Amino acid sequence: MAGIYIHIPFCRQKCYYCDFYKTVNTGQTPRFIKAIQQEARKRKDYAGSEKIETIYFGGGTPSVLNGNELAEILQFFRKEFEIVKEAEVTFEANPDDLTVNYLETLYQAGVNRLSIGLQALQNEHLKRMNRRHDVQQAIASVNDAQKAGFQNLSVDLIYGLPELTINQWKSTLKQIFSLPFLHLSAYHLTYHQGTPFYTWLKKGTLKELDEKESVEQFEILIETAERYGFEHYEISNFAKNHLYSKHNTSYWTGKKYLGLGPSAHSFNGNSRQWNMAHLEGYLKAQENNLPFFEEEVLSENEKFNEYILTRMRTKWGIQEQEIRNIFGSQVLNAFQKEIENYLQMELIKKENGNFTFTRKGLFISDDILSNLMII
Numbered sequence: 001m002a003g004i005y006i007h008i009p010f011c012r013q014k015c016y017y018c019d020f021y022k023t024v025n026t027g028q029t030p031r032f033i034k035a036i037q038q039e040a041r042k043r044k045d046y047a048g049s050e051k052i053e054t055i056y057f058g059g060g061t062p063s064v065l066n067g068n069e070l071a072e073i074l075q076f077f078r079k080e081f082e083i084v085k086e087a088e089v090t091f092e093a094n095p096d097d098l099t100v101n102y103l104e105t106l107y108q109a110g111v112n113r114l115s116i117g118l119q120a121l122q123n124e125h126l127k128r129m130n131r132r133h134d135v136q137q138a139i140a141s142v143n144d145a146q147k148a149g150f151q152n153l154s155v156d157l158i159y160g161l162p163e164l165t166i167n168q169w170k171s172t173l174k175q176i177f178s179l180p181f182l183h184l185s186a187y188h189l190t191y192h193q194g195t196p197f198y199t200w201l202k203k204g205t206l207k208e209l210d211e212k213e214s215v216e217q218f219e220i221l222i223e224t225a226e227r228y229g230f231e232h233y234e235i236s237n238f239a240k241n242h243l244y245s246k247h248n249t250s251y252w253t254g255k256k257y258l259g260l261g262p263s264a265h266s267f268n269g270n271s272r273q274w275n276m277a278h279l280e281g282y283l284k285a286q287e288n289n290l291p292f293f294e295e296e297v298l299s300e301n302e303k304f305n306e307y308i309l310t311r312m313r314t315k316w317g318i319q320e321q322e323i324r325n326i327f328g329s330q331v332l333n334a335f336q337k338e339i340e341n342y343l344q345m346e347l348i349k350k351e352n353g354n355f356t357f358t359r360k361g362l363f364i365s366d367d368i369l370s371n372l373m374i375i
């Protein structure tokens with residue numbers, strides 16, 4: 001089984017923290033929709049002849065697409081690929097796009113997992129982030145989505161925002177968990193070079209939240225989510241009733257996926273491919289039947305690194321037996337030596353041959369994982 005990721009590189013306006021590839025030149029959607037189909041025909045064999053179990057519309061802002069455009073893309077994929085009946089079709093949307101009509105259009109088109117980018121529940125934070133919606137629209141979008149028939153609803157939040165107080169964060173979580181959704185993604189704010197947030201941080205006009213408060217917000221997030229019956233299944237992801245994101249879980253468990261659109265990346269177990277992040281270049285390449293991606297064939301060490309970097313982010317962790325079967329006893333012995341002091345410091349725990357982060361370890365997982373990688 002494999003997944004398809006479709007990058008919709010358009011946004012109605014740019015948020016000041018975001019460095020995902022997008023352009024506000026939304027007039028290019030008709031050309032883009034043709035180009036995506038040309039690229040899919042050309043690259044469909046990258047993920048082998050696997051059946052497709054997930055389709056993911058990310059971006060950028062997929063909810064820039066109108067109903068007909070979305071229907072055209074989905075019709076094309078149903079014709080071009082073997083898609084299983086129960087495929088998960090995820091669509092990311094911004095609250096200000098989610099009118100009742102549009103929600104019904106998405107539902108009719110076959111979207112069965114809707115991810116809504118709420119980000120924050122204080123208008124002063126939404127304003128500083130340059131979000132187009134306000135708190136009221138955010139809350140209404142989740143309730144309207146449920147009324148339109150969406151069960152598998154996910155919401156995105158960002159914590160560690162400048163001046164986000166502990167009380168504000170607690171109130172955000174209290175309001176959020178009174179809404180009808182079953183999956184939560186909550187990300188700690190990252191300052192990406194090239195974004196206004198990063199520039200203001202360097203200039204000193206924006207003050208980064210101190211680490212202690214960020215860690216406290218992460219702890220409050222985990223405790224509150226678990227109190228409301230959500231399972232913490234990946235560092236930034238929580239699910240009720242085991243409604244994990246099937247598509248994103250395929251990233252963390254090494255499944256194949258074909259990424260389409262500018263900046264989209266793909267993986268098939270032996271190599272990674274990624275499209276350049278440039279809309280005009282992408283469109284011209286598809287129109288002239290030229291490739292527009294780079295490829296890296298993975299060495300054995302890189303496959304091992306890929307394996308630990310993805311799986312250790314999840315509650316499933318990594319299995320000693322699996323490391324031995326896939327990478328051999330030598331790699332396993334070296335790994336066991338490396339991991340010893342993290343076990344001693346209780347940053348990683350080992351149960352029946354399975355390694356996972358402890359809560360303490362989760363906070364510094366990036367540093368630990370970079371030390372465990374084979375260079």
Ligand SMILES: C[S@@+](CC[C@H](N)C(=O)[O-])C[C@H]1O[C@@H](n2cnc3c(N)ncnc32)[C@H](O)[C@@H]1O
Binds near residue numbers: 019060116
């Ligand atoms: C492609 S983005 C946005 C999807 C959609 N366009 C929206 O704005 O809601 C997916 C998610 O990444 C998260 N994100 C984007 N930039 C981030 C940053 N700099 N730090 C932390 N999370 C970020 C946000 O929670 C966002 O919902």
Ligand SMILES: C[S@@+](CC[C@H](N)C(=O)[O-])C[C@H]1O[C@@H](n2cnc3c(N)ncnc32)[C@H](O)[C@@H]1O
Binds near residue numbers: 005090154183185264
């Ligand atoms: C940050 S995650 C948010 C997941 C969402 N909260 C959910 O649970 O469905 C999604 C974003 O990651 C990026 N992304 C995901 N898969 C990608 C791929 N294969 N290639 C490029 N970007 C990708 C896109 O910007 C996409 O909007």
Ligand code: SF4
Binds near residue numbers: 012015061094
């Ligand atoms: S957060 Fe979403 S709407 Fe904002 S710039 Fe990024 S992709 Fe566009």
